[in-house]
Amino acid sequence: MKTLNLGILAHVDAGKTSLTERLLHAAGVIDEIGSVDDGSTLTDSLALERQRGITIKSAVVSFTVGDVTVNLIDTPGHPDFIAEVERALGVLDGAVLVLSAVEGVQAQTRVLMRTLQRLDIPTLLFVNKIDRAGAQYERVLRRIAEKLTPAAVPMGGVRELGTPAAAFTPHGPSDAGFASRLAEVLAEGDDELLAAYVEDETALSHDRLRSELAAQSRRGVVHPVFFGSAITGAGVEALTAGLTELLPAGEGDPDGPARGTVFKVERAPGGAKTAYVRMFSGTVRVRDRLLHGAGARSEGAEPAEGSEGKVTGIDVFERGGHVQSPSVAAGRIGRLRGLPGVRIGDTIGDAGAVREPAGERHHFAPPTLETVVTPCRDADRGPLHNALTQLAEQDPLIGLRQDELRGEVHVSLYGEVQKEVVQATLADEFGLDVTFRESTTICVERLDGPGSAAEIMHKEPNPFLATVGLRIEPAPPGSGVRYGLEVELGSMPYAFMRAVEDTVRQTLHEGIHGWEIPDCTVTMTHSGYSPRQSHAHAIFDKSMSSTGADFRQLTPLVVMDALKRAGTTVHEPMHHFRLEVPAETFGAVLPVLSRLRAVPQAPVTKGDAYLLEGEIPAARVHALEQQLPTLTSGEGVLECAFARYRPVVGGIPSRPRTDNDPLNRKDYLLRVVRRVAGA
Incomplete structure (x- = not known):
């Protein structure tokens, strides 16, 4: 049986987890569709996920479509957890990027699409919520072509848009308009098809166009677009069929040297670790001795030394859960036990396969914020440090600094929402009540x-x-x-x-x-x-x-x-920003950017809006996010992502030392x- 390791990605609240529930229900894995609002979804298992209705940790669940086992990885949509998303992307065969038919292309949608394209991950688009008032079809397609990819192919039309009866109708062989649009897009990626298209557009059969669509979609050249509703189930059947037709199954030689990547680590109450591993080559069996380490780390982090462990148990994913198995082979995802020193990002495998081949190592953007975690009870200082150490093992991009002189623990984070996650995790899993100081920017x-x-x-x-x-x-x-x-x-x-x-x-x-x-x-x-x-x-x-x-x-x-x-120079983290504002608000936005020490490039006119790109200090991003809705009457769209470190302008910031001060x-x-x- 073939395997497809599939990622579901979206801007927060686009309906990603609801779509996951609908896919599982359609495949017969679950009898009743869970609700994000009620906290009853299968993949959001953390208490805070259920309380807030957002995905925080990647979850893996499996279902079957024909002769293909789909390992579906539900990833976070909130920008604070982009590192969790990036870890999952490295193990995917394909992805579904979910948009809202009401809100359209949102800031995080663009960030995710650019990341998927950069990593050459074949991607289908699913425009959700066609049953909601305010849902749009043509406008969303235009925005996809403008903001995400010009190689987008709508796979059908929508009836009764914006009503509970909204339905998706796939294009068929008799739809001349679809064939013409499809031939035009596909010709851009195939010279032979282009020649045939130029000679006689009508000579291209529907079967040939569908075959070429599947081939180019599997290579990530074109991006089919489906419309539907995760709540009503509209369009989900067509999307499910598209998963196996338009996305590539997992590859790898099961008889080759064992090599896989760890993208998630869980720790049992007794302390034992379970590593989620995507196998790229070979087969791992129970009782095999495996080297692990030297995997991807955040920029500038030291590589972990390789260590060895004996696999004591293996689970593979089947029909919504995981079952014990004697082995896990190339192309599949398995849960491995018996590797006590394993960390997220590690490469596991035979001695010659532990270090990743050239070009396969990915650097994740580093956290740019730091805060001090303080226990509410002095007696909890020791247990707090132990608990944070365990959390850092599960997420190597959360860095810890122990200040022995002041008895404090510093934690590096991506955003303010992560504080709530850490706080809730410490309370629920370790029984520790903590508070946080105001976040500060991490320089180098x-x-x-x-x-x-x-x-x-x-x-x-x-x-x-x-x-x-x-x-x-x-x-x-x-x-x-x-x-x-x-x-x-x-x-x-x-x-x-x-x-x-x-x-x-x-x-x-x-x-x-x-x-x-x-x-x-x-x-x-x-x-x-x-x-x-x-x-x-x-x-x-x-x-x-x-x-x-x-x-x-x-x-x-x-x-x-x-x-x-x-001599050293202090550098502060800089974010690349992409800001789209209505033309009439452009004059009000520029002075604010200047006050926030942003350095914009020349603006680009896009219809009745201006597009600005440039760099802004990471410390000023939150202030821009707060002011933008007022400045642009809610029409401004801001995307930010870590870009580089730049020498600090003005006063040199210093950080209190936590060592014995050898200076x-x-x-x-x-x-x-x-x-x-x-x-």
Whole structure:
């Protein structure tokens, strides 16, 4: 049996989860359609999802269409959870992008469509809510062609639009207008078809056009458009047929080397992890030993080291649920147990398959906000840290910073709604009541140039039995921290070498101004240690012999000295914005953009509206979102997505340090060793 791994995506409230329920009902998986408003849908299982009527975590559910098993992945629609969507996209064969026939093409719809096109994911469009008052047909098609893709092919017409009796009628072989439109669109993607079309448009048979439509749709060249209603079921039968005809089934060699990608991790009450894995090659069986790690991470994040685990159980998806299976093969999605160190984004498989092939690694946009999570009860500080650590394992794009000096935990997020999710999860799953401080923007530091420093053992002012020399150089954005040696690997014990590297990476989380330095090349230039020595009675003397602590405590001082010599510049996150406003409001919008430090490009006229694109500091996006409805009488459409980091203009922002402050040598030494060299 063939498998289709299908994603359902949409702007929030377009009816994505309702469509999922309707598809499951039509396939006989569920007897009664759940309601988003009542919190009774199959895929929204979290309490907060049911309360708010939004999807927060991706969910997988399966149904059968003919000889095809469809693994349907219901993804979040709210922009705060775009990282959850991006993780799911990497495992899809095809997607359905849901629009509303009333609201039409919305801001998040455009963001999702551009992402699908960038990743070459074949996509069908489903225009939902044709039974709602205010629903439109021709206008929505025009907006799709203007805003999403010109290669959109309407697959039918709508009767009694905007009424409860609205119905979708698929185009048939006798519909000349459909054949003409279809031939015109398909000819753009096939030279042979274009030649036949130019010679004699009427010579192209319906069967040939449908065959070419399926081929180009499976390649993501054209995008069929269906209309319907998830509530009444109108158009759903045609869409279901289109899934197997117009989207490609999962591929991969089940006899090849095992390789898959982890896109979701769940943790059972006892702590055991279950990894959701899309298999791209080979077959994984119960009791197989698998390497996992080195998968996709957020921009600048360190790759996880590969680790190994033994698969103790496998589930595959069938008819709305999951069932135990002895194996999961290429093209399918499975739930794997027995991999304790697995994380979202990991590649799993045989030894030679763990690292992703070139070009398959995706960088997710980093979170740009940070907040402090505070327990309502002081006794919950320890449990809070443990709970947040578990949440970060399930979502590696939520970063944690532990401030030991102040006893605080900092959490990085994508938006304010995520605060509510974290707060509700901590309360429901861990019994912890917490509050949040106001969110602040996360900046980074980049090196101005190279810098070197060294501390030599037995030479003032170095109080440690260790020699460490480091050279730090700038690296391209997104390259991460690269570490190398100019000293012989055997010049001192490996444990000391590892202590230096680990401490370098940890120290770079807080640069001169307190922000992370995500991209640089660090080279160890000097090394030295004092061998293990003992007194006459063979008692180990720590004061005469180097220990790992000497290297861990000395390295931050060397790193900071090198950073001072190199110099750093603080960069703030910038979002690319795309803003469409009515022409009559253009004059009122420009001064606001200027006050928010946005840098727009030259405007483009689009009918009776202006289109502006440019960059805006991430810290100012929320203010623009709040002011835009008033400025444009509710007609403005704003899309924003992380673009890059840019040097801060004006005052240099700093972040309070959470380490022992190696920038201040005297205080640092008093904290870590209770002594100051030369004192």
